[in-house]
Amino acid sequence: MAIQTIPFNRPYLIGKELDLVAEAQRGLHLSGDGGFTKRCHRWIEQQTGCARALLTHSCSSALDMTALLLDIEAGDEIIMPSYTFVSTANAFVLRGGVPVFVDIREDTLNLDERLIEAAITPRTRAIVPVHYAGVGCEMDAIMAIARRHRLAVVEDAAQGVTAFYKGRALGAIGDLGCFSFHETKNIISGEGGALLVNDPALVQRAEIIREKGTDRARFYRGEVDKYTWQDVGSSYLPSEIIAAFLWAQLEEAERITRERLVLWQRYHTGLEALERRGLLRRPIVPADCRHNGHLYYVLLAPGTDRQMVLRKLKDGGVHSVFHYVPLHSAPAGRRFGRAHGDLLLTTSLSERLIRLPMWIGLTESQQQHVCDLLGTIIGG
Numbered sequence: 001m002a003i004q005t006i007p008f009n010r011p012y013l014i015g016k017e018l019d020l021v022a023e024a025q026r027g028l029h030l031s032g033d034g035g036f037t038k039r040c041h042r043w044i045e046q047q048t049g050c051a052r053a054l055l056t057h058s059c060s061s062a063l064d065m066t067a068l069l070l071d072i073e074a075g076d077e078i079i080m081p082s083y084t085f086v087s088t089a090n091a092f093v094l095r096g097g098v099p100v101f102v103d104i105r106e107d108t109l110n111l112d113e114r115l116i117e118a119a120i121t122p123r124t125r126a127i128v129p130v131h132y133a134g135v136g137c138e139m140d141a142i143m144a145i146a147r148r149h150r151l152a153v154v155e156d157a158a159q160g161v162t163a164f165y166k167g168r169a170l171g172a173i174g175d176l177g178c179f180s181f182h183e184t185k186n187i188i189s190g191e192g193g194a195l196l197v198n199d200p201a202l203v204q205r206a207e208i209i210r211e212k213g214t215d216r217a218r219f220y221r222g223e224v225d226k227y228t229w230q231d232v233g234s235s236y237l238p239s240e241i242i243a244a245f246l247w248a249q250l251e252e253a254e255r256i257t258r259e260r261l262v263l264w265q266r267y268h269t270g271l272e273a274l275e276r277r278g279l280l281r282r283p284i285v286p287a288d289c290r291h292n293g294h295l296y297y298v299l300l301a302p303g304t305d306r307q308m309v310l311r312k313l314k315d316g317g318v319h320s321v322f323h324y325v326p327l328h329s330a331p332a333g334r335r336f337g338r339a340h341g342d343l344l345l346t347t348s349l350s351e352r353l354i355r356l357p358m359w360i361g362l363t364e365s366q367q368q369h370v371c372d373l374l375g376t377i378i379g380g
Contacts, residue, residue: 003317006366010359011183014252020244032237033220036244040194043250047162048169050177050196052203054210055243056236059158059180059193063091066154066176066195068209068232069202070126072097079119080128080156081111082328082339082346088128088156089327089337099337100124101328103345107284108132109353112345113141119340120149129174130156134186134294135285136165139173146174154178157196161187162257163292175199181246186260186294187253189246192238209233259360260293266364267296267356270371279304279378297323299352300378309377310354316373320354 024036037055044053056062072078074096080088082101089099102119105112109132116127127146129137139155146153153174157163160170161179171177176199181192197206207217213233218224249256268282275282281299285291300306306322313320326346327333356370 004366004369005317006319006357006362006370007359008319008321008355008357009184010361011188012256012360014248017245017248020248021241024240024244027240030240032239032243033217034240034243036240036247037238039247040243040250043247044179044194044196047253048172048177048196050169050172050198051200052197052206054195054197054206054236055238055246056193056195056210057238058087058182058191059156059178060087060091061236062178062193062195063087063154063156064094064234065206065209065236066178067091067095067097069176069206070152070154072125075123076125077121077123078126078128079116079124079340081130082326082333082343083109083132083324083350084130084156084327085158085324086327086330086332088130089333092126093332093336097125098123099327099333101326101333101337101339101343101346103341103343104349106345106349108135108137108286109349110135110137111142113138113145115341116142116145117149120145120151124149124151126152126154128154128156130158131160131163131170133283133297134159134161134163134170134292135283136160136163136170136289136291139165139168143173152176155196158182158193159185159292159294161185161292162253163294164290166288171196172198175202181249186256186292187246187249189238189242189249192242192246205231210236256360257292260358262293263358263360263362263367264291264293264296266367267371270368271298271374274371274375274379277379279375293358295355296358297353297355298374299349300354302348302352304352304378306352306354309374312377313370313373318357318370318373320356320370322350323353323355324350326350
């Protein structure tokens, strides 16, 4: 009997993406900032309350824009977790900034807000909380620290679309926020992202930086009679083809989130017994947070051979993966950044974490198979 194969990820398609792409093609506006882009902007602004939303090629591009908006220069320090994707650090390193890596919380794996203040120096310019798995960081405490020390806050909300902290949308709490619409995320456009500008004073410059350093956005609105080079910038606009695809997804964002939460809860219920036996730890979601079911991970018990678990899951047809290699331990992390403290939790938790298959279309029997197989492997 053939072994059932369960992939780690499968991009979810609404079904009307190509129809809207064809509509964009018929409209003969294929470059950025056409009608579909404007619809996406309005949706993000209405759903999050940000002052201005701007689609970008990727979340990495949105992060790059934040470094330009904050005028990051050589030697400026930016506090962030080490347990994050490389783009969080690269955006600032590209401008000469120095990532200062701070340890994470044991419960949410988010930046530990209690360690931030001790990492601040006269060179610190910004704090970059990363909302891991779509679960919000302790933003009230982080914002209070930032205001006391006159620092900017950039939310890396790559995984946080349609998630909330104390009723506020992730990405719309700090001065700036960044979304990802990569095919591995909940809402997708293949590649894609968005910059959320929450400080109204930064809106006009954000538009200029995104449009190659020109005030073309103002020209198209009829606010100036010609557009010219005003500032630094680059081409961060996705095409209307991408925006049309994304719009099909955004229209169904509420349903997508609801279906992912059902999948997430099935795992959570199915793995409860293994947690009670001390064989793993399930995700912890604080009461103040409303997550989006982006991913489901478990932390294996200390001493468990993670590579063995991943190998046996794969042998049983289940494709599970680990996640980030902490940036402070990477060659570029050691070269361009520095660690504040020993980051023991970052190191230990990252070595115990595995992510389970998570995509719309997973059946209840498939998820049960994942839970049963994992239990057999680690439970003996």
